Amino acid sequence: SYLLAGFLLGVLLSTGVFALCVRHVNSERQNNGTGMILKLGHSLDQQHPVHLALEHMAQRLQEKSAGSVELQIFPNGQLGSETECIEQLQRGALDMTKTSTAPLEGFLPEFAIFGVPYLFRDDAHAWQVYTGEIGNELLLKGSEVGLRGLCYLDAGARSFYTVKKPILTPNDLKGLKIRVQESQTAMEMVEALGGSPTPMSFGELYTGLQQGMVDGAENNPPSFYSNRHFEVCKHLSLDEHARVPDILLISEPVWKNLSPQVQQWVKESADEAAEFQRKLWQEKTAEVLQAVEQQGVTVHHPDKLPFAQRVKPMVDKLQETPIGSLIKRIQELP
Ligand code: GCU
Structure with a gap:
């Protein structure tokens, strides 16, 4: 009878636990039960x-x-x-x-x-x-x-920012480790421009810049500002290479x-x-561009043409891939 009691207790406990779990899952998607x-x-x-x-x-x-x-x-x-x-x-x-x-x-x-x-x-x-x-x-x-x-x-548009030397032409990217998003296309783009792409999550980037794991990154101005990357990177070069x-x-x-x-x-x-x-x-x-300048960042306006020319072979190659037809449709929009 001990055995039976133990068995019953086990059943009771496990159904209780089960009921609690179900309650928990449901309450996760509910506020005040309503x-x-x-x-x-x-x-x-x-x-x-x-x-x-x-x-x-x-x-x-x-x-x-x-x-x-x-x-x-x-x-x-x-x-x-x-x-x-x-x-x-x-x-x-x-x-x-x-x-x-x-x-x-x-x-x-x-x-x-x-x-x-x-x-x-x-x-x-x-x-x-x-x-x-x-x-x-x-x-x-x-x-x-x-x-x-x-x-x-x-x-908006993404541009390069760096700790030490400014990016004024694609040649300036040579030998620089640039943080990129977890994206194959972003890797290929930085490579095409002559830099060394380093994928990293956005949350890790501030420390990555500060500790010299990367020499720079690329992003839109509001993200450069609100994540305080400007504290480490004193050059922002508005080459506007991609609108992601x-x-x-x-x-x-x-x-x-x-x-x-x-x-x-x-x-x-x-x-x-x-x-x-x-x-x-x-x-x-507009507001954050002013704000970062006040924080000692130099905002550069490089000629975009040499950057666009440098990535042209990459874009031509992408025309031959499954996204080629989408590229064409976008280019043909008035
Ligand atoms: C942009 C984008 C973010 C992203 C970031 C990045 O700022 O808005 O969602 O995390 O780029 O470079 O990872």
Whole structure:
């Protein structure tokens, strides 16, 4: 009878534990037992214009849903690097992430398109792609690998910044270790320009620069500023080699479990955040360029032509790959 009692106790305990687990999983996506929580992780700082846009989204979502859907934002890579967050989305372990499209190309090769150097003529050309047919096709394509795209967020143009000597021509990159995003296209671009690409997550970069693991990096001015890379890098060279946007992703398994009404609120507030951020971006970029100059950074305006010429063979080669037809469609846009 001891045996029987022990068995019964075991059953009781394990069902109890099981019930607790189920309760825990459910409560993770619920606030106060009434509404729903969506968790979003990203790698930027809280003063970054992209983070401000995500806060705008959270507010709009709260208003639309009368408080029943809460967007919880975890900035500064708290939930992992961009690649790690993307992987968590695929498994449904994280609901949403805001990432650069660069690391996404490891999951969906078409996203390499945004890393093609000097492909976009200007902001307007790039926005035509983000909000047009090509951009939308790619947002939806993500659902094939568990990553549904909601919208693009402006991330301007990327330029080099360095600790010691300024980059005025591609020759200046020779022998320099340059941090790149976890993206094949970014590696190839820096190599084509004559530098040594070193992939590293954004969160590790400040220390990487400070400890001399890399001699420089490349990014848009608001990220150069808000992550305080200007404290170490005193030269910013606006060669604007690539326009790599940010993208807002939601886990496809999570999306499928949302009611059509919640899906609509999420999509609408994402679009509103993108619009809000597009305006904010220009303003913030001008502001931070002034701010870094005040902090002792020299902002250089090198001639872009030699850079574009140096990467031309790389771009020509990409024309022969599966993304070749996308490159052509983008180039042909008026
Ligand atoms: C941009 C982008 C970030 C990304 C960063 C990087 O700033 O907005 O999402 O992390 O580039 O270089 O990794």
